[in-house]
Amino acid sequence: MLLVASLLVVIWGGGALLRLSAQRRVAAMAAVWALVVLTHLILPPEAGLRLATGGDARGWLVLGGVVAVVGLYRLVIRALKARVPPPAPVADPASFGAVELDRYARHIILREIGGPGQKRLKAAKVLVVGAGGLGSPALLYLAASGVGTIGVIDADLVDNSNLQRQIIHADARIGMAKVQSALVAMRALNPFVSLRPYQRRLTEDIAADLLADYDLILDGTDNFDTRYLVNRSAVAAGKPLISGAITQWEGQLSLFDPGQGGPCYACVFPTRPAPGMVPSCAEAGVAAPLPGIIGSMMAMEAVKHLTGAGETLRGRLMIHDALYAETRVIAVKRRSDCPVCGGTA
Template identity: 70%
Template sequence: MIGILGFVAVFAGGRWLGWAARWVWLLAWGWLLVLLLAHAPYMPPELGAFVGGEFRGWFVLGVLAALALAYRTGLRRLQGRVAPVVAEARPGAFSAVELDRYARHILLREIGGPGQKRLKAAKVLVVGAGGLGSPALLYLAASGVGVIGVIDGDAVEGSNLQRQIIHTDARIGMPKVFSADVAMKALNPFIEVRPYHRQLEEGFAAELVAEYDLVLDGTDNFDTRYLVNRVCAAAGKPLISAAITQWEGQISLYDPTHGGPCFECVFPVRPAPGMVPTCAEAGVAAPLPGVIGAMMAMEAVKHLTGAGQGLRGRLMIHDALYAETRVIGVKRRAGCAACGGG
């Protein structure tokens, strides 16, 4: 009886204390050795009677356990030799799995099969994998955008998880772009993700933006916003830019190449330091980045497929505290330093 209770204590205690499996099994084998020694011919008979059982019984149990462990180890090695089937993003026709995945898009008259093909062929760069970038990236991946680039130099912190839903507690400390890569590929293995673990800088911004069809900017500092806008305007790339603070968010499509204003046309003067506090300074309601970030992805899907009316020349302002949304017209500004105006 004592022998059985010993095994129960080892396995139950190991699980309760969170020990690694190899240490639990090592203790179990150690206890079995103790039981075998207790029944050895040269040991006092009273010791064998105390732990219970007999030498042959414990020996057979050990042999059976060893055979089971050997079978399990061999099976794992065989499984490890089998190359996993990895879904790859393929140009052109959709696989049966992809057709099932995107069926709800294909049913929409405004998207359909041709629109879904345009999404698959598209390349979208998202600047920032934080509050706005998180939902935008997830919905771009779910929508089937073929290539998604994400650039961010930060790592996941515990305070991010209140609103940055693409990250998890288990990935605290991981660079945000790699955390986002994990989440997007888990959601849709048929896409290509290009993570850039660095801050966007003047020296390579133009070269990076040139690789993509559309740029989404969800950063929280004006230096990066103006840099992204200037590079997109020079390259003729459309830019979906959004911003949030506390309970309010705004979003627009800046596309001077096709008659709309650029970001600097609408906001020619940077706010004085401290006038527009960041989320870290002023706080932000957790669902608000999700609302505005999802709008960014929605506008991206519309722009890439040609569905509906986008936000080119229009600025949407959402007040979550009072559940009000309004859209105002915006125009190009003559003499704009970024796009030249019109």
């Protein structure tokens, strides 16, 4: 037995050194096995060669049978694998096809964004709360910019009175859910982005789970209850928040990011205005282009934050007076006694 085993090792190892194929080495080993079995079948039991190779053919026959079964199993598996079509290649989520490269070329040639910045935009997930006056331009420009995943949450339906300023909607979509109307417009603008509509109001019971799945939050809502809820949830989830607001001829926005040392919304606006103190757009009116200006700036801040370009409005509040064409930026600081973000950085 030892003699045959040594011979088989020599055949396998020596064949490898001589660069013989595995099939040829297996064939040579099979020939040795057949010769040993034949020796046991022909020679008498007392023959020295037969005694040197175990004295009995049954062991060799069992060994040959096991090897044959294993070999047959491998052949069957190989044949089955050959019949299965190869899996489709998984696309790199940050890679771009020729159409996308052409689409985003004006971004890519910007030194501050370039290819790496555009990849970061494609890999980013941004949630926009509200598909109204501010959400409309923000959503369109986020989609146009190539933000990979855009979520939008709003419970309202498109109304005729919205169309004076909410440019993502259309007359033909009056009565449609705003999130679905926004989807129609964004898909028509850029089919390469993933869209997630949530047709409901943002409430305390879903806010934490919803915001946790996004990298950046944009708040374009028109009521203070939701603004404070979005801020609390963003701080708790450690998500930066771009918040905008408009009334009549004036708008403001900032990037609230306590995780990076900036203030949160409650640091700057610690007290909710009393009911009736700040009239709604329906009550006070709003110039049609104003939400376009502020909403577009919100998208601009999002692009800068996600790509690392330039200087964002973290720690600063921009106030725009459209009536007198004046814009000013004031510094805002974090409050150590803020009940929402104090001491969490």
